[in-house]
Structures are given as C-alpha cells and as structure tokens.
Amino acid sequence: MPSMEKIPFCELKIRRLSYRADIKNFCSTNTDLNGFLRDDALQAHKNMTSITYLCFWKGTVVGFATMAAATIEVKQIEGPRIEGYTPNTYPCIKLARLAVDKNYSGRDIGPYMLFWVMGKFEKISREIGCRYLTVDSKRESMWFYEKYDFVLVEKTKNRPHPTFYLDMYLARANNNKSITSY
Amino acid sequence: MDKAKASYLKIHGYCIEVYPMARPIDLKLVLEEDDARIFMDGFNNPQTSKKKIEMFRMARSIYKDNQV
Numbered sequence: 001m002p003s004m005e006k007i008p009f010c011e012l013k014i015r016r017l018s019y020r021a022d023i024k025n026f027c028s029t030n031t032d033l034n035g036f037l038r039d040d041a042l043q044a045h046k047n048m049t050s051i052t053y054l055c056f057w058k059g060t061v062v063g064f065a066t067m068a069a070a071t072i073e074v075k076q077i078e079g080p081r082i083e084g085y086t087p088n089t090y091p092c093i094k095l096a097r098l099a100v101d102k103n104y105s106g107r108d109i110g111p112y113m114l115f116w117v118m119g120k121f122e123k124i125s126r127e128i129g130c131r132y133l134t135v136d137s138k139r140e141s142m143w144f145y146e147k148y149d150f151v152l153v154e155k156t157k158n159r160p161h162p163t164f165y166l167d168m169y170l171a172r173a174n175n176n177k178s179i180t181s182y
Numbered sequence: 183m184d185k186a187k188a189s190y191l192k193i194h195g196y197c198i199e200v201y202p203m204a205r206p207i208d209l210k211l212v213l214e215e216d217d218a219r220i221f222m223d224g225f226n227n228p229q230t231s232k233k234k235i236e237m238f239r240m241a242r243s244i245y246k247d248n249q250v
Contacts, residue, residue, distance in 0.1 A: 032205050066207075074221055074222060075213065094209060112244065115240050115244045122245070131225075
C-alpha cells in the first residue's frame, strides 16, 4: 500500500515539461489526464496554446499542472447600466489540468502545485493584466477547490466538469502592502 | 490513417491499443444571471479573509523557491 506520509514542500520541485522528461510511468486515476500528458501536452507547447509543468519528488514525476490564457465573459446584467464603458470580458489564467500520480495521492502534492500556480499567476499578473484563476474541476475534486475559496459557477454545477474561479486581486494587493498603490 | 485517427489508435503488431482523446481545454467562461451578479459584486468589492491572505503568502513563498 502506498505511503500516506505528507511530503515536505521543500522536497518538491517544479520543472517545465520537455522532451527529455520521463513521463511514461506517470499514472493518475484519470485516464483523460494521463492521455493529455502522454499525447497532447508537448504538442500544446509547440502550438503555444498551453504550458505544462511537472512536479518532481526525488527525481520522479509525481504530478503536473497545465496553464493557459483564458477569458471570462459576463453577460449584461438586467437593470440600469453604469454610465461610460463597462468591459464585459475579463482576463484570466486557466488551470487547465492538475493531476497527481495515484501512488502519491493524499501526500499534499495537489495543494503544493495549486499554490505554485497561484505564485506563478502573481508573477505573470505583474507583467500583463489578469485577475482570475479559473478551473474546470472533476466532480470528485470539487471539495478541493471549495477548500481553497474558489467560487463555483452555479450554472455549471451539474456538468461533468463544474467550473470554479478565484479572484487573485488581493494576492497582488497584499504583496504591495497597500491597494492604493495601484 | 489521418492524424486524428492515429491519436485514437496505436497499432503495435497485431495488438490495437485504444486511447481516448483528451478533453479539449475550454478557454472561455461565460457568466450569466446570478453568476454574473456575484462575479461583478466581487469584482467591484473584492473581499479578503485571513485564510486567503495566508494562502497567497504561501503561494508566493512556494513560487519563490521554485521559479520556472
């Protein structure tokens, strides 16, 4: 039976997926995610449509996360409109894939990668405008995103992959001590 | 065999392995009605909590040690 002991965050390393990475032994409980890493992730790099990052522990790939630029469109809300220009699309980054090898599940690799993605987001948001992190969750992983204060899009809650978003505004605001510095 | 079909079927000798294609990444989220209202309320009045502050602090610390 696999160990359930938590892996200290300092022992985990993130690297960008490359042709040299040994991913053949990676196996999560989700065949769709395994297939994406094995067959599509490198092609997506080449096409510049998403970037995949691998999480290593002691030289073994134990998880991966994929990020892509995305957008949130807000349909006009009924009632009087605010004067002037009101944008109806908002920039975001999509956590398009997040998976942990089934032999390492329950060992805090998922939270580690989610935090790393948030840290990466914070860096990117300093250079280009983006405010939200979105994710299409597996139904069995909804608790995970709820735990980290992601907001569920009610309209999607009965779909196979319900959508969540997280407002990252305060991630930057707190880093700069004062919101007024914007 | 075209490229799309090849991604479904990988032929090794007499054995055919069938892999499902990965779900495409949907890059556009459309919010309507109550979802739109909740989103706009949050956009105009972002709320914080000790939990969120701690979460973002942890995120910065982890990324700082693993800048890729």
